[in-house]
Amino acid sequence: MSTTTNPVVLLPPEKMPKQWINLVPYIGYDLPLISPQTLEPGTPEEAMMIFSKDCVLQEVSQEPAIDIPDELREMYYYANRPTPLVRALRLEKAIGIDADTDGIKIYYKNESVSPAGSHKTNTALAQAYYARKNGIECLATETGAGQWGSALSYACALFGLKCRVYMVRASYKQKPYRGILMRTYGAEVWPSPSDQTDVGNTFLEQDPDHPGSLGIAISEAVEDCIKHNDNTRYSLGSVVNHVVLHQTIIGQEAKAQMEMLGEYPDIIIACHGGGSNFSGLTFPFLIDKIEDRKPDLRIIAAEPTAAPKLTKGVYTFDYGDTGHFAPIVKMYTIGSSFVPSPIHAGGLRYHGASPLVSMALNKGLIEADMLKQTEVIEAGVTFARTEGFPPAPESCHAVLEAIKQAKAAKENRENKIILFNLSGHGYFDLGAYQAYLDGNLEDFELPTAQIKESLKSLPQVSFG
Numbered sequence: 001m002s003t004t005t006n007p008v009v010l011l012p013p014e015k016m017p018k019q020w021i022n023l024v025p026y027i028g029y030d031l032p033l034i035s036p037q038t039l040e041p042g043t044p045e046e047a048m049m050i051f052s053k054d055c056v057l058q059e060v061s062q063e064p065a066i067d068i069p070d071e072l073r074e075m076y077y078y079a080n081r082p083t084p085l086v087r088a089l090r091l092e093k094a095i096g097i098d099a100d101t102d103g104i105k106i107y108y109k110n111e112s113v114s115p116a117g118s119h120k121t122n123t124a125l126a127q128a129y130y131a132r133k134n135g136i137e138c139l140a141t142e143t144g145a146g147q148w149g150s151a152l153s154y155a156c157a158l159f160g161l162k163c164r165v166y167m168v169r170a171s172y173k174q175k176p177y178r179g180i181l182m183r184t185y186g187a188e189v190w191p192s193p194s195d196q197t198d199v200g201n202t203f204l205e206q207d208p209d210h211p212g213s214l215g216i217a218i219s220e221a222v223e224d225c226i227k228h229n230d231n232t233r234y235s236l237g238s239v240v241n242h243v244v245l246h247q248t249i250i251g252q253e254a255k256a257q258m259e260m261l262g263e264y265p266d267i268i269i270a271c272h273g274g275g276s277n278f279s280g281l282t283f284p285f286l287i288d289k290i291e292d293r294k295p296d297l298r299i300i301a302a303e304p305t306a307a308p309k310l311t312k313g314v315y316t317f318d319y320g321d322t323g324h325f326a327p328i329v330k331m332y333t334i335g336s337s338f339v340p341s342p343i344h345a346g347g348l349r350y351h352g353a354s355p356l357v358s359m360a361l362n363k364g365l366i367e368a369d370m371l372k373q374t375e376v377i378e379a380g381v382t383f384a385r386t387e388g389f390p391p392a393p394e395s396c397h398a399v400l401e402a403i404k405q406a407k408a409a410k411e412n413r414e415n416k417i418i419l420f421n422l423s424g425h426g427y428f429d430l431g432a433y434q435a436y437l438d439g440n441l442e443d444f445e446l447p448t449a450q451i452k453e454s455l456k457s458l459p460q461v462s463f464g
């Protein structure tokens with residue numbers, strides 16, 4: 001391939017996938033959601049008090065594929081789907097790969113083109129669609145860094161729903177523009193802990209300027225949902241099966257785009273927080289590995305040293321949140337009371353991993369790698385200077401892992417096609433780039449002792 005070839009592969013609109021792919025039957029997943037109150041498997045009816053009915057049905061579905069409704073596909077067009085697949089020719093060159101002689105190619109799927117700036121729009125639009133279909137008028141949620149809150153606010157605006165967002169107070173203050181974006185979309189946004197809920201008021205009594213945490217914010221959003229249960233449901237942006245299902249549109253598009261080039265990747269990479277963008281890109285390819293069509297395919301999850309659940313966690317039942325309101329699932333975890341260091345990749349600070357990703361890792365179908373913040377953001381700077389825009393700090397983990405794999409392939413004189421997910425842009429996260437440019441970027445030690453401590457408080461689930 002000559003370096004003058006157009007590096008951008010666009011999928012014709014009519015080729016946008018018509019179904020999501022459900023990994024559940026392919027991998028043999030049959031574990032229930034466990035209630036945090038009873039420590040017993042919960043019923044779908046209980047789950048329907050928290051999540052929209054159709055989302056619960058998808059959560060427990062054993063179907064290999066689920067139709068994407070036509071009206072939702074139309075909304076995906078508005079959200080700039082299908083998204084581009086790009087050959088990162090200029091990044092390759094910058095890291096010493098010769099496009100004409102080395103036989104190494106790096107591609108990325110660009111999910112940053114979504115109006116809210118990340119892949120999270122894919123599930124936000126689906127959840128807003130089903131909420132409206134099920135007669136729900138309002139979605140309540142929490143947000144940390146603000147990417148999920150932005151995506152859900154956007155989706156609720158397009159489907160005519162109300163949106164109530166509890167945003168961790170520390171982030172609300174540090175990242176005011178995310179909050180303003182949500183309010184621009186019409187959402188109500190409160191710094192959490194807030195005076196809107198009993199949980200919030202309890203924490204405010206202790207400290208009127210409490211910095212908050214994701215655990216407290218989740219508790220507030222769930223309480224809001226239960227209190228207004230006639231018209232409100234709670235919405236999650238990652239981890240659970242119906243969310244990763246919605247994201248599989250990414251990988252199906254990428255597969256079709258690679259096919260247009262007559263290619264198939266050897267190594268697929270995505271960053272991993274709760275696992276949704278990772279699942280979205282990789283699951284449609286993983287099925288080829290499970291069914292032995294691509295036995296040598298390597299799939300790598302890139303996570304931060306500061307919250308290393310896949311590389312240093314244990315595979316067990318654990319609480320989904322610090323406040324123990326969300327369902328218990330079997331996953332790789334570093335313990336629900338784990339408090340990660342304040343890395344810039346806020347979306348990767350979660351203590352657990354998607355149950356489906358966890359099962360794939362446990363079966364040896366995928367790998368995980370742990371990366372340091374300074375090198376991660378440096379990779380993002382290299383990407384910005386070559387490909388033209390700053391990736392989200394989360395996405396920078398995928399960029400760095402792709403660079404590592406390309407360099408290893410060159411050293412071993414192997415022809416490798418590498419595909420990674422560019423899950424979002426970093427225009428709201430320029431603080432990370434500022435720290436890098438000013439020489440203030442920190443690395444954090446591997447939190448070994450803290451993980452050991454946090455893993456002492458696992459729930460005693462009798463199931464399985």
Ligand SMILES: *Cc1c(COP(=O)(O)O)cnc(C)c1O
Binds near residue numbers: 348
């Ligand atoms: C939220 C977020 C992530 C991490 O969440 P996953 O569910 O692991 O994908 C990664 N990248 C971006 C841009 C995000 O907004």
